[in-house]
Amino acid sequence: MMTPWHIAIVIPARDEEELLPRCLRSILTAIAFLPANVTSDVVVVADQSADSTFALASETLRHAGVVVETDAGCVGSARSLGARLSLDRSNVPTARCWLANTDADCEVPETWLVDQLVWAEAGYAAVAGIIDVDSFEEHNKAVPERFRLSYLLHPDGTHPHVHGANLGVRADAYLLAGGWQDLATAEDHDLWCRLRLAGQNHIADARLRVLTSGRRIGRAPLGFAGALSAHNELVI
Structure with missing residues (x-):
């Protein structure tokens, strides 16, 4: 009999007191939709936060996870710390541990984790x-x-995008690929590329969708906020 799945949700956060509660509430709802035999853990990494991010995360999560602080000032480093802590806290083999990644300014749908488990059960090592x-x-x-x-x-439901805000990866594949690197931007594309080079079975699914903030100034340089803001400057 196979070991049941364990899902660890990893969320880096920097000065996100306004949007993090929304994110965590949606995560807790998604956890409630998981099958009874699937365990879960939430790890929030407060990275150089000067506001109440740490306190709010701790109050919202309570026994559902843990909040840690770092002064890395780098999203890749924060994700790496969160993944490492998640694996330390897991009691299952890495082949049955799934790392679900999102960002503090996001809101996930209630079936977000269940939908990722479908791909995990189908033998995929990662889904974007x-x-x-x-x-x-x-x-x-x-x-x-x-x-x-x-x-x-x-048209077939796939897509070319890779977002750390919506990326799931099986822990053994994550480790084999070398994990998150200490990159201030594009850490998601970097990991996805290394998963592909390592021959890991992965898929991009447009049905797996999260909402993210439309703010013009983001936390990561050259991140999504900057790409979205660039549309304001286009001349047609």
């Missing part, structure tokens, strides 16, 4: 989902359409 924007209020009126038109989705 897509993102949508919660609000475009900080942008000019042309940006929503420009974003939709530029965000490519294939």
Whole structure:
């Protein structure tokens, strides 16, 4: 009989007191949708946070997870710390431990974890989902359409995007690929590429969708916020 799955949700956060509670509430709802034999853990990494991120995360999670602090100032390092702690806290073999990654400014759907488990049970080592924007209020009126038109989705339900905000990976494959690197940006593309080079079975599923903040100034340099903001400058 196979060991039941354990899912660890890893969330880096820097000065996210405004949006982190929404994220964690959605995570806890998604956990409630998991089968009874699937265990879970949430690890929030407060990275150089000067606001109440740590306290809010601790209060919201209570016994559902743990919050740690770091002064790395680097999203790749924060994700790596979160994954390492998740594995230390796990009691299952790495082949039955799934690392579900998102960001503190995101909101996940209630079936987010269940949907990832479907791919895990099918033998996939990693799955990349897509993102949508919660609000475009900080942008000019042309940006929503420009974003939709530029965000490519294939007719077969796959896509070319990789977001640390919506990326699941089996722990043994994660370790084999070398894990998160200490990168301030594009750490998600880097890991995805190394998973592919390691021959790990992976898939990009457009049905796996999370909402992310539409803010113009993000936490990571050259991250999604910057790419979204660039649509304001286009001249047609």
